[in-house]
Amino acid sequence: MVTNLAVFEVIILLLPFLTKYGQCRGIWDDGPTYLEVSNLVLEKGKPLVVQQNSTQLQIKGLNGTLYSDSLSQLSQVSDLKIFINQIIDIETGAICSAPKLKRFEIDLSYNAHAPVLTKNMFEGCDNLEELFLVGNYDNLTTLDSDALQSLPNLKYLYIRNFNLKHLTQDYFKGLKSLTNLTLFRCSIEEIDSNAFVGLANLEEVRFEFNGFERLPNSLFKNTPKLVNLLLFGNNITNLTWDEFDGLASLERLELIRNQINTFDGNKITKFMPNLKVLLIEFKTLECDQRKKLNNYDEYAGSHEVLFLYKFGFDPDSCES
Numbered sequence: 001m002v003t004n005l006a007v008f009e010v011i012i013l014l015l016p017f018l019t020k021y022g023q024c025r026g027i028w029d030d031g032p033t034y035l036e037v038s039n040l041v042l043e044k045g046k047p048l049v050v051q052q053n054s055t056q057l058q059i060k061g062l063n064g065t066l067y068s069d070s071l072s073q074l075s076q077v078s079d080l081k082i083f084i085n086q087i088i089d090i091e092t093g094a095i096c097s098a099p100k101l102k103r104f105e106i107d108l109s110y111n112a113h114a115p116v117l118t119k120n121m122f123e124g125c126d127n128l129e130e131l132f133l134v135g136n137y138d139n140l141t142t143l144d145s146d147a148l149q150s151l152p153n154l155k156y157l158y159i160r161n162f163n164l165k166h167l168t169q170d171y172f173k174g175l176k177s178l179t180n181l182t183l184f185r186c187s188i189e190e191i192d193s194n195a196f197v198g199l200a201n202l203e204e205v206r207f208e209f210n211g212f213e214r215l216p217n218s219l220f221k222n223t224p225k226l227v228n229l230l231l232f233g234n235n236i237t238n239l240t241w242d243e244f245d246g247l248a249s250l251e252r253l254e255l256i257r258n259q260i261n262t263f264d265g266n267k268i269t270k271f272m273p274n275l276k277v278l279l280i281e282f283k284t285l286e287c288d289q290r291k292k293l294n295n296y297d298e299y300a301g302s303h304e305v306l307f308l309y310k311f312g313f314d315p316d317s318c319e320s
């Protein structure tokens, strides 16, 4: 079955979709189950104590240093959020001094003196499964390239507003359980082709609003289970489509808000035989240029399970 939708229909269909995928799990929906403590400055040797036994805790208005023992008495807490804070330092092992911690979220958006996040801060986090890091909006926060290397059970990683200019293999090395990776507004300029080596369990990659112009070839040769690849809002230019080699399981590919001006249906079929949804936007593509797109019409018109959403030009307005 072929679905070739007109542009206006596509926009209508896409809105609920974007809303759904635009959400980031957990970050802004403070569920009623979180116990909240607020406005504190910690002291070394005086760990935080909460009265109720709660597995979910949120700390609002924490200033100063998170000491290595600050969270050590939170014996029941498996899910911890720290937001609206003026933290200036996080001591070695401080985060996972909470003995049962599985999910950790820190939002440094409004913290003008956010510390550089380093490996020692995550010491003892072997059992951590979900990590959300939101850096400072105006002055992107720094994450050391080896900071996350000792998180063998991490499944879900969300990073926003961090300065990750050059994505080397170091960043994700060791995250062998990782299934979902989001890098949002992280100012990525360059991605090394071995950046995903060892991430054999990746199912979803979302790189959104980062601004990189090139995807290296071979990047996805190490991620055979990837089903969703969402590249909304980067600046990908001169795509050859060889970049997608290895994506045998991929079902959804989003390339909206990039600088795409090439198409290669043969390579898509070859590298992504299971692709069901392709969202693509061709930048300022005139009708004469469109004729140069390698078998665009053939692919769009004959692929059995493809839903091709086209932006940037109206194919029906071109004379054939």
Ligand SMILES: *[C@@H]1O[C@H](CO)[C@@H](O)[C@H](O)[C@H]1NC(C)=O
Binding pocket: 039, 040, 041, 061, 062, 063, 086
């Ligand atoms: C934390 O720092 C903020 C901003 O400097 C200040 O307004 C607030 O009173 C401080 N809170 C505590 C508990 O010290």
Ligand SMILES: *[C@@H]1O[C@H](CO)[C@@H](O)[C@H](O)[C@H]1NC(C)=O
Binding pocket: 051, 052, 053
């Ligand atoms: C917290 O849990 C512990 C062990 O499960 C229990 O002994 C203690 O009474 C509980 N405290 C409160 C305040 O519920």
Ligand SMILES: *[C@@H]1O[C@H](CO)[C@@H](O)[C@H](O)[C@H]1NC(C)=O
Binding pocket: 112, 113, 114, 115, 116, 139
């Ligand atoms: C940005 O953050 C870094 C590290 O916290 C700090 O050294 C620098 O002064 C900040 N720059 C501005 C303009 O605030």
Ligand SMILES: *[C@@H]1O[C@H](CO)[C@@H](O)[C@H](O)[C@H]1NC(C)=O
Binding pocket: 025, 156, 179, 180, 203, 204, 227, 228
């Ligand atoms: C992780 O990715 C999978 C595959 O795309 C997706 O179905 C799932 O909802 C994602 N998990 C979370 C917590 O977003």
Ligand SMILES: *[C@@H]1O[C@H](CO)[C@@H](O)[C@H](O)[C@H]1NC(C)=O
Binding pocket: 210, 211, 212, 234, 235
């Ligand atoms: C995208 O690339 C163009 C041309 O190279 C550049 O002018 C623009 O600033 C880039 N946009 C982003 C978001 O990086």
Ligand SMILES: *[C@@H]1O[C@H](CO)[C@@H](O)[C@H](O)[C@H]1NC(C)=O
Binding pocket: 213, 214, 237, 238
């Ligand atoms: C894209 O290709 C054009 C023409 O070959 C070249 O001038 C431009 O620098 C390339 N841009 C990138 C980001 O590779």
